[in-house]
Amino acid sequence: MTKKILIVAGDGIGPEVMGEAERVLGWYKQKRGFDVTVEHELVGGCCYDKHGVAVTDATIEKAKAADAVFLGAVGGPKWDNVPYEGRPEAGLLRLRKDLELFANLRPALCFAALADASSLKREIVEGLDIMIVRELTGGVYFGEPKEITDLGNGERRGVDTQVYTTHEIRRIAEVAFDLARKRGNRVMSVEKRNVMKTGVLWYEEVAKLHAEKFADVKLDNMLADNCAMQLVRNPKQFDVIVTDNLFGDVLSDIASMLTGSLGMLPSASLGAKDANGKANAMYEPVHGSAPDIAGTGAANPIASILSLAMALRYTFDRGACADLLEKAVDAVLANGLRTGDIMQPGMTKVGTVAMGDAILKE
Amino acid sequence: MTKKILIVAGDGIGPEVMGEAERVLGWYKQKRGFDVTVEHELVGGCCYDKHGVAVTDATIEKAKAADAVFLGAVGGPKWDNVPYEGRPEAGLLRLRKDLELFANLRPALCFAALADASSLKREIVEGLDIMIVRELTGGVYFGEPKEITDLGNGERRGVDTQVYTTHEIRRIAEVAFDLARKRGNRVMSVEKRNVMKTGVLWYEEVAKLHAEKFADVKLDNMLADNCAMQLVRNPKQFDVIVTDNLFGDVLSDIASMLTGSLGMLPSASLGAKDANGKANAMYEPVHGSAPDIAGTGAANPIASILSLAMALRYTFDRGACADLLEKAVDAVLANGLRTGDIMQPGMTKVGTVAMGDAILKE
Numbered sequence: 007m008t009k010k011i012l013i014v015a016g017d018g019i020g021p022e023v024m025g026e027a028e029r030v031l032g033w034y035k036q037k038r039g040f041d042v043t044v045e046h047e048l049v050g051g052c053c054y055d056k057h058g059v060a061v062t063d064a065t066i067e068k069a070k071a072a073d074a075v076f077l078g079a080v081g082g083p084k085w086d087n088v089p090y091e092g093r094p095e096a097g098l099l100r101l102r103k104d105l106e107l108f109a110n111l112r113p114a115l116c117f118a119a120l121a122d123a124s125s126l127k128r129e130i131v132e133g134l135d136i137m138i139v140r141e142l143t144g145g146v147y148f149g150e151p152k153e154i155t156d157l158g159n160g161e162r163r164g165v166d167t168q169v170y171t172t173h174e175i176r177r178i179a180e181v182a183f184d185l186a187r188k189r190g191n192r193v194m195s196v197e198k199r200n201v202m203k204t205g206v207l208w209y210e211e212v213a214k215l216h217a218e219k220f221a222d223v224k225l226d227n228m229l230a231d232n233c234a235m236q237l238v239r240n241p242k243q244f245d246v247i248v249t250d251n252l253f254g255d256v257l258s259d260i261a262s263m264l265t266g267s268l269g270m271l272p273s274a275s276l277g278a279k280d281a282n283g284k285a286n287a288m289y290e291p292v293h294g295s296a297p298d299i300a301g302t303g304a305a306n307p308i309a310s311i312l313s314l315a316m317a318l319r320y321t322f323d324r325g326a327c328a329d330l331l332e333k334a335v336d337a338v339l340a341n342g343l344r345t346g347d348i349m350q351p352g353m354t355k356v357g358t359v360a361m362g363d364a365i366l367k368e
Numbered sequence: 369m370t371k372k373i374l375i376v377a378g379d380g381i382g383p384e385v386m387g388e389a390e391r392v393l394g395w396y397k398q399k400r401g402f403d404v405t406v407e408h409e410l411v412g413g414c415c416y417d418k419h420g421v422a423v424t425d426a427t428i429e430k431a432k433a434a435d436a437v438f439l440g441a442v443g444g445p446k447w448d449n450v451p452y453e454g455r456p457e458a459g460l461l462r463l464r465k466d467l468e469l470f471a472n473l474r475p476a477l478c479f480a481a482l483a484d485a486s487s488l489k490r491e492i493v494e495g496l497d498i499m500i501v502r503e504l505t506g507g508v509y510f511g512e513p514k515e516i517t518d519l520g521n522g523e524r525r526g527v528d529t530q531v532y533t534t535h536e537i538r539r540i541a542e543v544a545f546d547l548a549r550k551r552g553n554r555v556m557s558v559e560k561r562n563v564m565k566t567g568v569l570w571y572e573e574v575a576k577l578h579a580e581k582f583a584d585v586k587l588d589n590m591l592a593d594n595c596a597m598q599l600v601r602n603p604k605q606f607d608v609i610v611t612d613n614l615f616g617d618v619l620s621d622i623a624s625m626l627t628g629s630l631g632m633l634p635s636a637s638l639g640a641k642d643a644n645g646k647a648n649a650m651y652e653p654v655h656g657s658a659p660d661i662a663g664t665g666a667a668n669p670i671a672s673i674l675s676l677a678m679a680l681r682y683t684f685d686r687g688a689c690a691d692l693l694e695k696a697v698d699a700v701l702a703n704g705l706r707t708g709d710i711m712q713p714g715m716t717k718v719g720t721v722a723m724g725d726a727i728l729k730e
């Protein structure tokens with residue numbers, strides 16, 4: 007059956023890096039009989055400019071109907087002063103929420119060829135392979151009340167609300183435990199239960215689920231501030247980390263920075279399977295829209311291309327195709343090709359399209 | 369006039385490291401005519417064991433009456449299963465809240481002698497000197513509702529509330545701008561305004577205060593996830609960072625880890641000045657209670673001793689005494705003395721008391 011992909015390339019370097027991912031997708035259509043139709047829509051600042059909102063209802067419907075959504079990146083200084091509801095990030099957040107993409111998988115891999123590019127010492131990061139599982143549709147991102155009220159006398163009051171329920175915690179922990187079984191079989195659950203009641207609930211529900219269904223997986227718990235420290239001190243102690251939306255945002259950015267290759271890291275955001283076994287899914291690079299280099303052809307397309315590999319693996323059940331693509335990326339790096347963000351002495355500097363070409367050739 | 373200090377040494381290594389700080393304090397009494405009386409009280413797990421609460425009302429009153437409180441550390445696995453309200457951290461949080469210690473100053477300094485102890489490359493951290501100003505009495509730590517409710521059917525719901533008002537944001541930003549003027553004259557204000565309304569309020573109020581009173585200081589803004597990344601990528605770009613309670617917790621722990629010398633870093637928590645010019649103040653090491661080495665005489669007392677230096681500077685207006693103490697610590701390190709946590713090849717390993725001795729001698 008023909009699969010449907012919706013590409014929302016977004017702002018900044020989004021269209022450039024997505025262009026390369028789409029070329030690679032084209033290769034799989036031609037050479038591997040991957041039967042897929044592709045549509046394009048706007049999301050983020052570009053959508054706000056055209057429609058006055060960061061994502062339209064029609065795009066949300068298309069995204070729901072698609073087997074996978076590929077997102078480039080959203081945002082940029084151009085939209086710094088648009089109203090809160092119209093800011094580019096609102097489009098991304100609505101996609102996550104409306105598609106119920108509660109499980110955000112962010113691998114932090116240190117590519118052998120790039121171990122020296124990290125600000126950390128080589129021995130600390132070499133061989134690093136962490137999977138961060140971030141809850142993506144709950145917590146302080148979406149809880150109500152979320153408002154600013156005027157108290158008079160020039161005083162205002164801002165409120166955000168962090169909410170988690172048993173159900174939300176169990177389903178994300180389940181994803182983490184399942185993934186751990188296919189990896190190092192260890193899960194580190196991260197919260198701040200010494201200060202937050204949601205942290206207490208998180209801790210208790212994860213422990214309960216573990217005892218019920220995943221006693222074979224090693225489970226440990228860590229406070230979020232300590233986890234941030236440990237990621238810097240000795241990141242290789244971790245296998246799978248599972249945490250809430252806000253801590254996941256910060257911790258996964260730390261983890262990606264350790265690898266020295268932010269421009270290389272993909273992510274998957276997954277929903278629950280419906281009765282027909284279909285799950286909503288969105289794939290996107292971890293990096294942002296990099297407005298400073300947008301349009302110059304210098305952006306690194308590897309994160310987008312590896313996001314396609316994640317899609318092949320998680321949505322389209324084509325593990326062999328995903329392996330092939332990941333090997334092609336490894337080979338291109340081993341051959342010394344580098345975009346500007348990962349450039350090292352003695353290597354060959356190439357642009358977005360040339361990097362895409364090289365990967366296609368492999 | 370005789371000054372009053374209250375020492376709450378707390379749990380784990382707290383009493384050991386505080387013992388050394390107190391010996392150094394004794395030196396200042398004898399040799400520098402520092403006129404001060406010292407009392408001791410319990411806080412944390414040790415207080416829970418004796419009184420069933422993590423801090424008593426009487427101790428809170430004494431803390432309010434004191435010119436400065438010195439805290440060692442609280443917590444440990446022994447109290448993992450005490451009720452939420454009685455956990456050791458509750459004592460610390462109540463001290464912060466009842467004394468209105470809204471401004472937490474956490475310097476992250478890379479000591480020249482220890483630049484190689486960091487997991488980051490030497491060139492990334494050498495000479496690092498950041499001051500993190502963390503809001504300490506607001507945000508998600510104290511906002512209401514903060515509760516777990518039973519929804520029936522095995523479902524529970526946890527809530528924490530992040531609240532900030534104009535007044536709270538202005539007073540902490542004011543501290544940051546004031547400090548910046550005495551340092552590199554640059555402030556980085558950190559929030560997550562693309563997701564949180566408190567972040568929007570924070571951003572706007574800091575900008576307003578800046579325009580009104582601190583236009584001479586360079587102000588920049590950064591999202592919290594990006595700040596966490598930038599601390600790992602290139603920490604020397606920062607001078608003063610000002611942020612909320614929760615982000616401050618995580619970011620200051622990252623910053624301290626960069627220095628490779630968590631056991632060396634002091635902190636100050638300050639309240640507003642009252643009509644007589646007195647401000648509540650609490651000084652404590654950034655490190656925790658390290659239950660694994662408690663009682664072995666191996667703990668590093670330098671963070672506690674440098675907390676005394678901060679007290680001499682910020683509460684007792686004895687800058688010269690503080691300088692002297694900081695120089696003594698530098699000299700001891702230059703002489704090659706190290707406790708276990710900062711031990712390096714070729715150096716001389718010493719215990720808590722011997723380190724205190726050496727600093728006293730200098």
Ligand SMILES: CC(C)[C@H](C(=O)O)[C@@H](O)C(=O)O
Nearest residue numbers: 081095098099255562563593
């Ligand atoms: C763009 C922003 C809303 C988003 C987030 O905070 O989740 C980003 O930082 C991310 O991690 O995907």
Ligand SMILES: CC(C)[C@H](C(=O)O)[C@@H](O)C(=O)O
Nearest residue numbers: 200201231443457460461617
């Ligand atoms: C012990 C804990 C409550 C505390 C906090 O979260 O503030 C600690 O992590 C700190 O940073 O002082």
